[in-house]
Amino acid sequence: MQSMPFQIDIPRDWIIEAEVWQLVTLLVMAGAIAFGLYGWNAAIQQRSTGRGLPGWLRWAMGLMRFIALGIIGFLLIEPLIRSTEYNEEKPIAILLVDESASILSRTEHSTADTINAWSKAIMEDLIDRGLDVERYGFASHLRPIVSVDSAFRWDGSQTNLNEAIRTLNPRIENRNVAGIVLASDGLINRGASPVYGVQWPNLPVWAVGLGDTSAVRDRWINSVNHNAVAYLGNAFPVQAFIESQGMEGRAGQLEVVHNGNVIARKSWKTVSNSERTKIELMLNAESTGLQKYLLRIAVTNGEYDISNNQRTLYIDVLESRRVIACIGAAAHPDLGAIRMALESMESYQVKAFDIASLRNPNDLTDALNEADLVIAHNLLGKRWGGMEWSKLLAMNNLPIWWLAADESTWNALQDYNELGVQMSVSSDLIQTHQTRLNPSFASLEWPEGLAEAIRKWPPILGPFEQMTWSPAWSTLANRQFGDVETNDAFWGLRGSSSGSKQILSIGEGFWRWRMRNFAESQSHELFDIFIQRQVQFLAAEDLRKRLVVQTEKRVGADQRMTFSGQAFDAAWTPMRDANIELKLTDEEDQVFTRTMLPATRGFVADFGRMPAGTYEWEASSTLDGTSFDTNGLVIVEDTQIERTHAAAHLDILDQVAQNTGGSFLGYWKDTKITAAGDAIEASGIPSVIRHENTQLREAIDWRFFLILALTLLTIEWIVRRRNLGY
Structure with a gap:
């Protein structure tokens, strides 16, 4: 059976919420108007123009007007059309x-x-x-x-x-x-x-x-465990895991080479046909700076592949660690979460103190004298040794991260304080809110995905008050209530131009962030980086530069080497039209160049995946007629994970x-x-699933009604004008 060339899909399921009397009223009004136009004087006399209407055409014209007005009135009562679609999922x-x-x-x-x-x-x-x-x-x-x-x-x-x-x-x-x-x-x-x-x-x-x-006869270094940082004059451990396959009864030897000299050597004998051997060594850090160590296995006769017999590692040897004094009025999970986030920062030493259970005050005094920065939890407005903590820490001019997480610290912010932050006084209520990182905050670089993740992390519990921050503060994070974004800052950062560098966060509960981060990704990485970047900002020397270029100090051979940068004019306003040239030089003096491209925040450059080794980079730019440059070092580590012959x-x-x-x-x-x-x-292959999708749409969206009404009115107008005139 052939399909019709023109078909109208008439909806079969209507929802009309109008009362019967409303429908009757519409029909009566439409009929009255049509009858008033065409029902009187069946033999209508010829007007000034036209030839008049015969009776049958007059009734046809009235019917068209009645139908058109009925359709328009019907649409005015907003009926709905219910449609159902069926989709099959194989x-x-x-x-x-x-x-x-x-x-x-x-x-x-x-x-x-x-x-x-x-x-x-x-x-x-x-x-x-x-x-x-x-x-x-x-x-x-x-x-x-x-x-x-x-x-x-x-x-x-x-x-x-x-x-x-x-x-x-x-x-x-x-x-x-x-x-x-x-x-x-x-x-x-x-x-x-x-x-x-x-x-x-x-x-x-x-x-x-x-x-x-x-299986082939081969021996390779499967992995090496070592610290990224060591300290001058100390010994640091290195663990090498050697895989041996088809080497039963054969001896092996591992050597460590530094500056061309063999500084350690260890031998062993393989017992089984397939064996993993753990070699533990203690190496001495004898000079500061980035030190290169080569681990190599002696080649065995008949070995399938000797390219995986060596591994290079880099150790950054420092004179001493930077000390973080982590002080809390009492034990709190937020403080614990911060301490755990800082544990992986090998160049920092965390000394934690709980004032409520402090036994020897001299230990805290010594730690403050050694500290490079202080994390102060619920200490605002409190005293120690007869002096307020804010004045005590200001005497040492130490960078401070203030955490205001209880009512006593919120009361201190409601009074006059030296931080330049004033909290309103309206009630004793508290509230929960989500966190939205300030997208225009440029002082710190966040890892990809943090801004989206932190919005979904558990809410912060804080005061039901408004905060007024002095111009010296930069907003790091704002409150968010559901999908409603606000500009109410509760987390701020202050640079050293207004005294010592400081961070202030108001509220408690971000220990839950660390737990949620792990639950979502089986890793604490995003939370830890969020904490670590702020601590690094506080601890860094404040050398303000008009040209700033940053990259990760260590990347894997399977990761892309990317750089981010910013350029400032003489008024310290970020520039968008700067031309920043970036030069990367490998160990063989081969040079790779990139021009940094404008991005959402500053400039970026991507060198892609680079071979393992040490690279020196140098960035240069001419700003307002003056040349600026900066440089650094980046290590590409070859993990050799897949270069095995197991x-x-x-x-x-x-x-x-x-x-x-x-x-x-x-x-x-x-x-x-x-x-x-x-x-x-x-x-058993599952059956095809049929999904039913029901939609409601307004009747006015069904164009046939409008087209019909307009068509009837148009025909009526043409006939009326031709035969009756005006």
Whole structure:
């Protein structure tokens, strides 16, 4: 049956909330108007123009006017049209492929094309079975492969299956997923154990083995543990983990080279065919500055690969640590969260004191004399030794982070104080609020994702008051109530131009931030960096420069080397049109140059992934006719995680498959293309899910009504003008 060339989709489900009398009134009014125009004097006389109307046309004209007015009146009572749409969701199969470099470390280059063709054949087989297929690659993170023409690539520098599954889970939650086909070599070197630590979705996993399952004779440095910072005259520990494969009964030797001299040596003998040996050394820090140490294993006869026999590490040797005096009126979880965030900063020493339980006041006095900065929790308005804490710390001109987290400190801010911050006095109420980082705050650089994450972290408990900050303060964070953003600052920072550098945060409860950060990402990194950057600001020497360029001091070989910078004019206003040239020089005096590009905050430059080694960088710019420059050092560390020749660990894949209700299908070369599809069919392919979507829209959105009313009125007007005139 052929479809009609013109069809009208008439809504069948109407919602009319008008009363019956309202509908009757509309119809009566429309009829009265139509009858008044065309119902009197059935033999209408010819007017000044036109030829008059016959009876039948007069009634037709009246009917058109009645229908048009009825439609308009009907739309005025705002009826609704309910429509229902049905969408079908086919079952989905997830194809998750390990893209780490170890997959192809001992194979020919053409193997990559072969595995891609194999994975494409699996995808086509699953599609033929009525499944939609989503492809993902993973190494250090999950990589969605959207385009059909895109291929897997095996260049990942680490294998973190835990991170991949953590990212995949929200993507497939509440969807019609049949299961996961996992292809990997089982050599997981980052994140939680795939057997015990990974939070797998409630889906079966069918595993396929990749990589090389044969064992070769080789020995390599798997990892090295060491401190990034050491102190002059002290000994610091170094732990090297040596993997030996096919070396049973053979001796090994590890040497440490510094400035061309062997400063340590240790030997051992491999007992089993596959063995991990831990070598512990104590090295002496004999000179300050960045020191380079080379760890190398003596080459063994018949070794498969000697390029992974050495590892370079860099130690920053300082004269002494900077001391942070962390003082609280009483024990508080916020203070504990700060202390834990500072533990990873090896160049700082935290000395913590609880005034309420302090036994020896001399210990606190000595710490204040040694301190480079002070973190003062709930000390505003309080005294110690007969003197207010604000005056006591001001005598030493120390940078201070004030944490005002109880009513006594809030009362101190309501009175006159030397901080230049005044709190209003209206009630004793308290409130909770979210945190919004000030987007225009330029004194500190935050890591990517912090601003978004901190909005979702648990609320802060603070006073129900307004804060007035003197111009010396810069707003670091504002209050936010639900989706309502405010400019009410509760966290501020003051530079040294107005005295010693200070930070003031008002409220308590950001210990929960650290817990939430870990719950979301299994890491405290964002919270710790948020605290550490503020402490580094307080401790840094205040050398104000018109050209400021920053980068991470250490990056991995698998990470991009990026720089951020700012330029200021003579009035210390950020410049947007500065031309900043950046030069990067490696150990072989090879020079790489970039021009820093304008960004949201200042300027940025990206050198991409650089080979392992030490790089010197220098930035220069001409500002208002004057040349400025700054320089520094950045270390690219080669972790060599994937440069091993261990045999594929397929037993792990078997355990994962068994634990999730799937099965291990075998090594990819020995597995049929149809094996994954057969396994999914055997477990039962989910049925197609039909989703019902109901929408309500106003009747005026259905254009047919308006078009009909306008058409009728137009025809009536033309006929009336032609035959009756005016």
